[in-house]
Amino acid sequence: MYGLVNKAIKDLVTTNFGEDKWKEICRLADHVEEDFIGMNPYPDKLTFDLVTHASTVLNMSPGSILEAFGEYWILYTADEGYGDLMNLTGNTFVEFLSNLDMLHYRINNIMPELQAPQFSTRNETENSVELEYRSHREGMIPMLYGLIKGLGKRFEITVSIDHIEHKSATSDCHVFLIKW
Ligand code: HEM
Structure with missing residues (x-):
């Protein structure tokens, strides 16, 4: 990385x-x-x-370190010169989640060897959304929890996250139900 x-x-x-x-x-x-x-x-x-x-x-535990790291990443990147990009990525929590691929795509322009994860949103309601997560790596899910909680704080909402579908022989992604 x-x-x-x-x-x-x-x-x-x-x-x-x-x-x-x-x-x-x-x-x-x-x-x-x-x-x-x-x-x-x-x-x-x-x-x-x-x-x-x-x-x-x-x-x-390694999981709690990764989760704390994910939450920290939201503040760290905003401070380390990526604040404008964060601002461009979305004005609302759901808009931000739906633009995560665009965010990493832009980062990919300056970091050509980036192996970014991929995200898409689905089944949005007034107070929930499902997030599909695809990655080349195993073991980053606790970081994703921290990232989503950190993003919630950025938009001043408290989120709960449920891992509702797991990557398997028949599915290429993990799915999380996020509520606030
Ligand atoms: C300006 C903000 C951000 C920057 C600069 C950034 C950049 C990066 C970089 C450099 C990596 C390491 C991958 C590599 O080097 O191959 C990474 C990984 C990752 N990013 Fe982002 N990212 C940002 C925001 C976010 C946000 C808001 C989320 C999700 C809510 C996110 C989700 C992830 C995840 C889950 C990984 C772990 C790698 C994996 O799952 O394969 N990132 N990102």
Whole structure:
């Protein structure tokens, strides 16, 4: 994944737990530089290793780290120069969700090796929507929960999320029912 993701993990850890914990996580992950270049792609394994070792060092489950990270990502990207893009992506929660592919498509222009997930919305009602999620990766669902909760906060709503359909031999996507 692009360094921007690893940088955000570093930022989340150092802000909440201090530099020493981050150094310990990097040491366990055999990552000597302790820093990342946002616009460079890194192996997915490094990101997963950082999360796994953060889980040990911080005594939190990998899922709760990924979820906290997802929520943090909404604030982090807005602060790191992607605020205008976030503003363009939607004026309402549902509009934003329905434009997630456009958002990543634009990011893809500046990060050509991006392997973005794909999203579509369906069955929208006044206070719910279903979100289809397709990804090349396994294990990112807790991050998606955090992202959706963070987006809810951005639009000042409290959301609940149910995983209603799982990727399987007959379906290429996960589906989430989001209510507010
Ligand atoms: C300006 C805001 C955003 C930027 C700059 C951004 C960029 C990225 C980048 C660089 C990655 C790593 C993928 C790679 O390097 O191959 C990623 C992954 C991901 N993004 Fe975004 N993203 C943004 C907002 C969002 C939002 C709002 C959502 C959903 C609500 C989202 C959903 C995801 C998910 C779930 C992944 C994990 C990868 C996967 O599932 O395969 N992103 N994004």
